[in-house]
Amino acid sequence: MANFEVLAFDVFGTVVDWYGSVKQEVAATLPGVDADKFTLAWRAGYGPAMQRVMSGELGWTLIDDLHRMILDELLVAVQAPALDEAGRRHLNRVWHRLAPWPDSVEGLTRLRTRYTICTLSNGNLGLLADMAKRSGLPWDLILSAEVFGKYKPDPDTYLGVARVFDIEPDRVMLVAAHHNDLAAARNCGLGSAYIERPLEFGPDNIKDVSPVAENTFHANSLIHLAELLGC
Amino acid sequence: MANFEVLAFDVFGTVVDWYGSVKQEVAATLPGVDADKFTLAWRAGYGPAMQRVMSGELGWTLIDDLHRMILDELLVAVQAPALDEAGRRHLNRVWHRLAPWPDSVEGLTRLRTRYTICTLSNGNLGLLADMAKRSGLPWDLILSAEVFGKYKPDPDTYLGVARVFDIEPDRVMLVAAHHNDLAAARNCGLGSAYIERPLEFGPDNIKDVSPVAENTFHANSLIHLAELLGC
Numbered sequence: 001m002a003n004f005e006v007l008a009f010d011v012f013g014t015v016v017d018w019y020g021s022v023k024q025e026v027a028a029t030l031p032g033v034d035a036d037k038f039t040l041a042w043r044a045g046y047g048p049a050m051q052r053v054m055s056g057e058l059g060w061t062l063i064d065d066l067h068r069m070i071l072d073e074l075l076v077a078v079q080a081p082a083l084d085e086a087g088r089r090h091l092n093r094v095w096h097r098l099a100p101w102p103d104s105v106e107g108l109t110r111l112r113t114r115y116t117i118c119t120l121s122n123g124n125l126g127l128l129a130d131m132a133k134r135s136g137l138p139w140d141l142i143l144s145a146e147v148f149g150k151y152k153p154d155p156d157t158y159l160g161v162a163r164v165f166d167i168e169p170d171r172v173m174l175v176a177a178h179h180n181d182l183a184a185a186r187n188c189g190l191g192s193a194y195i196e197r198p199l200e201f202g203p204d205n206i207k208d209v210s211p212v213a214e215n216t217f218h219a220n221s222l223i224h225l226a227e228l229l230g231c
Numbered sequence: 232m233a234n235f236e237v238l239a240f241d242v243f244g245t246v247v248d249w250y251g252s253v254k255q256e257v258a259a260t261l262p263g264v265d266a267d268k269f270t271l272a273w274r275a276g277y278g279p280a281m282q283r284v285m286s287g288e289l290g291w292t293l294i295d296d297l298h299r300m301i302l303d304e305l306l307v308a309v310q311a312p313a314l315d316e317a318g319r320r321h322l323n324r325v326w327h328r329l330a331p332w333p334d335s336v337e338g339l340t341r342l343r344t345r346y347t348i349c350t351l352s353n354g355n356l357g358l359l360a361d362m363a364k365r366s367g368l369p370w371d372l373i374l375s376a377e378v379f380g381k382y383k384p385d386p387d388t389y390l391g392v393a394r395v396f397d398i399e400p401d402r403v404m405l406v407a408a409h410h411n412d413l414a415a416a417r418n419c420g421l422g423s424a425y426i427e428r429p430l431e432f433g434p435d436n437i438k439d440v441s442p443v444a445e446n447t448f449h450a451n452s453l454i455h456l457a458e459l460l461g462c
Contacts, residue, residue, distance in 0.1 A: 064397065116360065116361075116364060118360070124395075125372060125374075125378070125395050126372075126395045126396045126397055128372075129347065129349070129371050129372035129395075129396075130347075132371065133347060133371045140360050140363065140364045141356060141357075141359075141360035141373055142372055142373065143356075146378075146395075147356070147377075147378055164355075164356050164357045164360075164377075165357045165360075166295065166357055
């Protein structure tokens, strides 16, 4: 087993259930709108929006602001433009209120006894801090694309974790529910631990959680990862 | 009482006892050297070193690296250059191992029940994370000059806290043991809470901790501040 010191966690989908949390608030806020479709479309807009930032088409823009741009477009698309500014602002901050998966707090708490645990998320610092405070996610450090001025999968984000802690990249392991994120981390010399989150996109869109041989670890929960790492 | 949401804490001297922690390790590592003088000189070198960064003479440099530059100069000055690279690296990281004042953990824990609590320190992220993990400082978010690319008292640091949390500056209060830091925060619209730390420079250099009328609060410990804020 490699001698990791720092575990860096992807957050959306890996530690928290964005689908369930967003769908619930969308359903309550926008009756008559298909909350499942709305939620999936909101999340699907996030990759292209980040791409506009990374390509230089948009200047540096926080995820809170990208979420709001996508939300405003979706409200027009579903013909629900009547939601006022305060309502839009509150709904947009649902991403600060995402609930952890049932195993997350216990798993992180156990992992933290042996490792330094930090986020490595494209979410902005304020969002991640609100989420952690609300749910008791026991991060040693909240790191974000906002610190590095680049979004994952830019190598500066993965290498940035090693730089912050002044250690070699191979002492850091990324923990994520997404093989592309993990592959980018491995290309920078980090270890990679895949977490199965078959319900990430909801019960009607079960995700393929098959192992990929290149990952250092494959676990079905953060508690399982803690067990694999002897925590 | 103003309606603060976020309390941002200066760390060195305010939350942790740099003098006592550094002096103890200096005395153990460099027998024969005057640990009191060495400690005070190391700390005194930090302001001018930051000034070289802020003036542009040096590019952006983390506090860990500034501390190391000063340490190397001091070791020559006290004629103790024999300390090897591993020893210098370890001694330099004493700043990651600073012990909290006796009231800090309880005070922060109480303040955290009502406020979001974050650091606003010139110390780098890795240093602050190591310190928090070691001592159980329960930060909701670790913010540093490293995030803003500027050192206090640059306004971008104080205003940066408000920006990160997407709130107005008057919803943020800086908590510090240094009137100049608090004055700079007030100039940016933040509240200011002074904490008496008469022993910051050691028992032979008792600090004047007289109140300044402009501060929003004046407390003799973080537990006292929690009491003043009803936590």
